[in-house]
Amino acid sequence: MTALAGVRVVDLGQFYFAPYCTMLMARLGAEVIKVEAPAGDPYRRLPTADEEGASVQFHLLNSGKRMMRLDLKSEEGKAVFRDLMKETDVLVQNLSPGAMERFGLDFDTLHAENPRLIMASGTGFGSFGPLAGTPAMDLTVQARSAIMSTTGFDEGPPLRTGPSVVDFMGSAHLLSGVLAALYQREHTGQGQHVEVSLQDAIIPSLASNIAGYVHSGGTMPERTGNRNGGLAVSPYNAYKTKDGWIALICPTDAHWKRLREVMKEPDAEESRFDTMAGRCADMEDLDAIVGVWTADKLKDELSVQLEEAQIPNAPVVTLGELLVDPHVEEHGVVRWLDDDKGRFITFGNPIFMSESATVQPTRVGPLGRDTDEILAEKLGYSTDDIERLRRSGAV
Numbered sequence: 001m002t003a004l005a006g007v008r009v010v011d012l013g014q015f016y017f018a019p020y021c022t023m024l025m026a027r028l029g030a031e032v033i034k035v036e037a038p039a040g041d042p043y044r045r046l047p048t049a050d051e052e053g054a055s056v057q058f059h060l061l062n063s064g065k066r067m068m069r070l071d072l073k074s075e076e077g078k079a080v081f082r083d084l085m086k087e088t089d090v091l092v093q094n095l096s097p098g099a100m101e102r103f104g105l106d107f108d109t110l111h112a113e114n115p116r117l118i119m120a121s122g123t124g125f126g127s128f129g130p131l132a133g134t135p136a137m138d139l140t141v142q143a144r145s146a147i148m149s150t151t152g153f154d155e156g157p158p159l160r161t162g163p164s165v166v167d168f169m170g171s172a173h174l175l176s177g178v179l180a181a182l183y184q185r186e187h188t189g190q191g192q193h194v195e196v197s198l199q200d201a202i203i204p205s206l207a208s209n210i211a212g213y214v215h216s217g218g219t220m221p222e223r224t225g226n227r228n229g230g231l232a233v234s235p236y237n238a239y240k241t242k243d244g245w246i247a248l249i250c251p252t253d254a255h256w257k258r259l260r261e262v263m264k265e266p267d268a269e270e271s272r273f274d275t276m277a278g279r280c281a282d283m284e285d286l287d288a289i290v291g292v293w294t295a296d297k298l299k300d301e302l303s304v305q306l307e308e309a310q311i312p313n314a315p316v317v318t319l320g321e322l323l324v325d326p327h328v329e330e331h332g333v334v335r336w337l338d339d340d341k342g343r344f345i346t347f348g349n350p351i352f353m354s355e356s357a358t359v360q361p362t363r364v365g366p367l368g369r370d371t372d373e374i375l376a377e378k379l380g381y382s383t384d385d386i387e388r389l390r391r392s393g394a395v
Contacts, residue, residue: 002029003356007182008378009033010084011065012093014041016138016167017122017198019061021174022092027349027359030090032065033374035081037072038393040367054364056345063346064361069368069395072103076394083379085110085117089191090178094122097133107193118181118191122174126197138164141198146222150209153225166202173201208232227283234279235259237287238316239294245316246299248290248306252276258309263293339363371395 007030011022019034019041026032034041041062046055054062071077082105085091091110093100100106100121107119121127124136131144142148142160152159177194185191212220212230224231226238226247235256238247250256253276260268267289272278279286294302299315306313317325328334332348339362346361375381375395389395 001357002359003353004028004030007031007089008087009090009092010035010088011062012091012095013122014094015043016057016061016164017170018092018094018120018174020168020171021120021122021178022065023061023063023347024171024175024349024351025090025092025178026064027361028351028353029356029359033068033084033370034062034065035068035070035084036367038069040069044367052366054366059344059364060347062364063344064359065364066370066374067365067368068371068374070371071394072105074392074394076389076392078103078105080375080379080389080394081105082110082113084374086114087378088114088117090118090120090182092120092122092174092178096135097123111191111193114191116185116189116191118178118185118194120174120178120181120194120196122170123195123197125199127195131199136198138166138198141166141202145199145202146206146209147202149222150206150224150229152223154221154223156223158223165205166198169205170196170198170201231280231283233276234283234286235290237290239287239291241294241297241299241302241315244299244318246294246302246306246313247316248311248313250279250311255311259290259306259311262305262309262311263290265289265293335361337361337363368395 004025007025009022009025009030009032011019011032011034013019013022022032022034040053041058043058043061044054046057048056049058070080072081085105107121110119111117124141125131125134125144127133139160142151142165143158145166147166148158148160151161174194174196177196181192181194206229208229209222212232213222215230220231226236228234228236233249233251236249238245248259250259253274256273256276256279268286272282273286303313303315322328323334331350333350334345335348336343336345341363344363348361349358372386375386375389376383381389386395
């Protein structure tokens with residue numbers, strides 16, 4: 001069986017935060033119903049949308065979910081949603097601050113009708129504190145959480161990270177909370193409200209930066225480029241090669257000793273580089289020495305040489321290289337699948353469990369594809385009830 005077999009989840013999320021959390025639950029075997037407004041999730045309509053109105057981004061995060069169209073601004077739509085909540089284990093939502101309360105669908109109201117319901121709310125800054133209720137996106141949270149201030153090079157402007165690290169870090173935290181709540185419910189029979197803010201989820205990733213700032217009394221540069229965030233390890237950088245870049249680290253003196261033996265660069269033998277403190281004090285000079293050594297070598301061949309010397313390293317992989325990487329393909333975290341409509345790309349399950357079956361993702365359906373089936377099968381609505389709701393625009 002699958003890990004979350006029998007668990008019914010309703011995804012009332014948008015963008016990446018809540019949808020990735022529920023995608024992981026779907027891959028673990030939960031039945032996930034994605035409830036969308038009449039116009040659909042905004043990420044359906046990005047420039048990468050296909051002929052059925054679903055963007056590549058939407059496919060990546062929502063394949064394998066059932067699609068329900070429902071107008072929560074109408075009284076009939078709210079009534080349908082409350083009926084659905086009575087048959088639901090977990091509701092995951094990251095709507096704009098206060099939206100659930102404005103709809104009259106806050107946790108207390110829903111929990112009173114289904115005491116076993118777990119409601120997981122993804123927010124930007126939480127429900128308390130000076131920033132409570134502030135609208136948030138990955139970029140704005142990066143700005144407010146010192147992620148941008150610590151990304152980039154000291155002489156350059158602050159930068160957002162390449163990937164949407166805030167949304168996906170928040171998703172992983174939210175999933176952890178949901179799984180803990182499901183476990184607790186097994187003992188108490190009661191659901192609860194789980195809340196994770198994006199800012200709270202991302203701040204712990206600044207551990208090295210915070211340590212460096214505190215230790216230096218605030219004098220350390222905030223942006224350290226490809227170097228260690230606390231400037232406490234050297235060498236630690238990305239170095240130019242003949243065909244790209246290679247990242248390498250010497251976290252201990254023993255690693256540095258082995259790198260010296262591999263490089264055979266006379267300048268690296270200077271005694272000032274013998275200790276980590278000395279290497280960090282003169283990391284500009286040290287990086288230049290390492291950079292000269294890597295410059296005329298191929299990144300993959302160099303990586304093999306460094307691995308043989310047990311020096312932590314990796315060639316800097318491009319997106320194009322990543323998508324055809326044999327290791328990535330074997331793990332199945334990015335999957336190209338074929339069905340009767342052709343080929344599509346989606347995410348697989350990054351969580352491997354020895355006693356749980358794997359769930360095969362399926363293509364994202366059109367907006368509202370499964371609405372009638374959900375109303376009939378899960379809620380017992382008659383054909384006449386469904387037709388009435390359809391005429392009113394509630395579904």
